[in-house]
Each structure stands twice: as C-alpha cells, then as structure tokens.
C-alpha cells in the first residue's frame with residue numbers, strides 16, 4: 369500500500385495550546401506523532417512511503433474560502449511585522465477575541481481581528497511553519513485520493529496537521545485545512561464519495577463543508593458532543609439540509625464505550641455506506657478512540673482498532689485512509705498500523 373508523507377509536517381510544531389481555564393499546556397498534536405507511525409510502518413514491507421505529488425491550490429480553494437486561505441498563508445509573517453512591545457510573545461498567532469453570533473458580516477482590517485474571525489478556538493495557533501505543513505498535509509491527502517481513483521487500490525496519508533475540524537473558513541482543534549474534505553471533493557469528479565470519520569471528536573468541519581450536498585455522504589462516529597469537544601456540532605438530529613438532507617449522519621457515543629459497543633455502532637454506519645454505494649471512501653482515521661488516549665474517554669483497544677479496520681475494509685470500497693487525531697503518541701504507530709493492516713491485505 370502506498371502511504372504518502374511529507375517531511376514538511378515537522379515545520380508545524382506549536383509549543384503550546386491554551387486549555388480550559390486558560391492553562392497554557394504543551395501542544396498534544398506534535399511532530400513525534402508521525403515519527404512513531406513511520407517507525408511502525410517502516411518495519412512492514414507491504415507499505416511504501418512516498419512524498420506527495422503537488423496538486424496546486426485549486427483543489428483546496430474548491431473547499432475553502434479564498435479569504436481564509438490567504439489569511440492562513442500570510443498571517444504569521446504579518447504577525448511578526450506588527451510593531452508591538454518588544455517582549456510580546458510571537459511564537460504563535462492566537463486570538464483572544466471571537467465574533468459573537470450574527471456579528472460575522474464584517475471582516476476587520478487589523479490582524480488580531482481577522483485572527484478571531486478565522487480561528488475558532490485556542491487549539492489552532494498559527495506558527496512560522498503552520499501554512500507549509502498544512503499545505504503539504506492536504507497534498508498528501510490528495511495524493512492518496514488520486515492513487516485510490518487511478519488504481520482502485522487503498523492508499524493512506526499521514527496527514528499532519530489533521531483536518532476534520534477545519535471548516536470552509538475557519539481553523540480549530542489542531543486543524544487548518546480539511547484534508548478529508550479536500551480529497552473527497554476532488555474525488556467527486558469520479559462519482560459519489562463517502563467520508564467515514566472515526567476520530568474520537570466529531571468531524572464538524574467535514575459536516576459543515578458537505579452539509580448541503582448529496583454527492584458526498586458524511587458519517588461521523590464520536591464522543592457525544594453534548595459532553596465533549598467540539599460541543600456545538602456532531603448531534604444525531606443534524607442530518608443535512610437542502611440537497612444534502614439525509615446525507616449526513618452523526619453517531620454519538622457515551623464515555624467509556626468499549627470495543628463491542630463501538631463495533632455495533634460501526635455496523636450501522638457500514639449499512640449506510642452499503643446503501644449509498646459510493647465510488648470511493650475517505651476514512652478520517654483518528655486514533656484517539658484508543659483507551660489510553662490522553663484526550664479521549666472512549667475505551668477501544670488495539671485489537672478493537674484492528675477489528676474496526678477489518679469491518680470497514682470488508683466493504684471492498686477503494687479507500688483513502690487519512691490520519692486525523694491520536695495523542696497516545698508512543699502507541700500511535702502500532703495503533704495506526706493495526707488499522708491500516710486490514711486495508712493492506
């Protein structure tokens with residue numbers, strides 16, 4: 369199986385994020401995550417690691433707002449150029465002011481105003497290497513999608529930063545460009561696409577991007593947003609609108625969900641996928657469902673992850689498997705390999 373990966377990911381290494389209560393903590397979404405996956409896959413001759421091809425910005429701008437994309441591209445340099453007092457911390461651009469509901473009609477000129485407009489929470493700092501890393505991450509996803517379309521074979525991408533919380537015009541939750549949405553939209557040129565998101569957190573960005581579309585079925589299995597980030601999206605009654613009515617489904621799970629309960633819910637999602645008959649599948653593969661994940665409260669084991677992979681692979685759909693979250697870093701390599709093995713056969 370081809371696995372796309374770019375060394376550019378390491379340029380995105382934010383030192384911190386702001387946690388609840390204002391606590392400044394080391395960022396969980398680290399470059400080491402990919403290092404552990406490379407170590408695990410490197411031991412297995414079935415996997416060939418490849419750099420991404422360059423698809424340019426067009427497939428990204430087909431999904432993301434051009435003003436947002438331009439902001440991502442230029443914000444950090446602009447942040448450095450602003451004359452603030454000398455000891456102002458500038459390792460990352462992170463706003464402290466956000467637009468209240470119904471106050472999004474004006475985009476302010478000043479950088480911090482635009483930062484609050486385009487960044488939705490305190491877990492998406494923009495640092496010097498954030499844009500090149502996010503761009504390379506999206507190219508990895510597109511490369512896997514192109515491989516799947518051309519060869520009708522599964523392919524994977526070690527996307528870092530992840531993407532599923534990024535909306536059409538906003539960054540949040542470690543995500544800047546929605547890799548899965550970019551790849552899924554690109555694949556619609558070859559027919560219907562489905563996105564199955566198994567990250568612990570609801571795929572709210574992906575939900576938003578395809579919410580009015582019937583040509584991309586989006587399904588997300590995640591911790592109940594009534595209790596967990598991203599809080600405001602990922603509810604079962606949110607099923608799409610207009611042309612997209614009935615083409616989104618959320619499967620919220622309670623804290624403590626074990627392998628058996630997870631797999632039972634997965635079967636419901638698989639039933640939807642079989643009925644939809646997509647030409648291609650994108651799997652948003654977050655590994656933070658793992659029991660030992662420091663950000664997760666679902667209790668799936670490594671064997672459970674392997675079973676999840678086997679059940680999804682049994683659909684026999686050409687599938688692009690894209691890394692999303694997973695913060696039990698030392699276990700991430702073996703966990704991702706356990707998932708991928710089912711698709712490599």
Ligand code: OKP
Nearest residue numbers: 491541542567569597693694
């Ligand atoms: C990204 B992905 C709440 C902090 C929430 C953001 C989590 C982003 C997860 N205490 N921080 O879906 O794995």
Ligand code: ZN
Nearest residue numbers: 567568569693
């Ligand atoms: Zn997650």
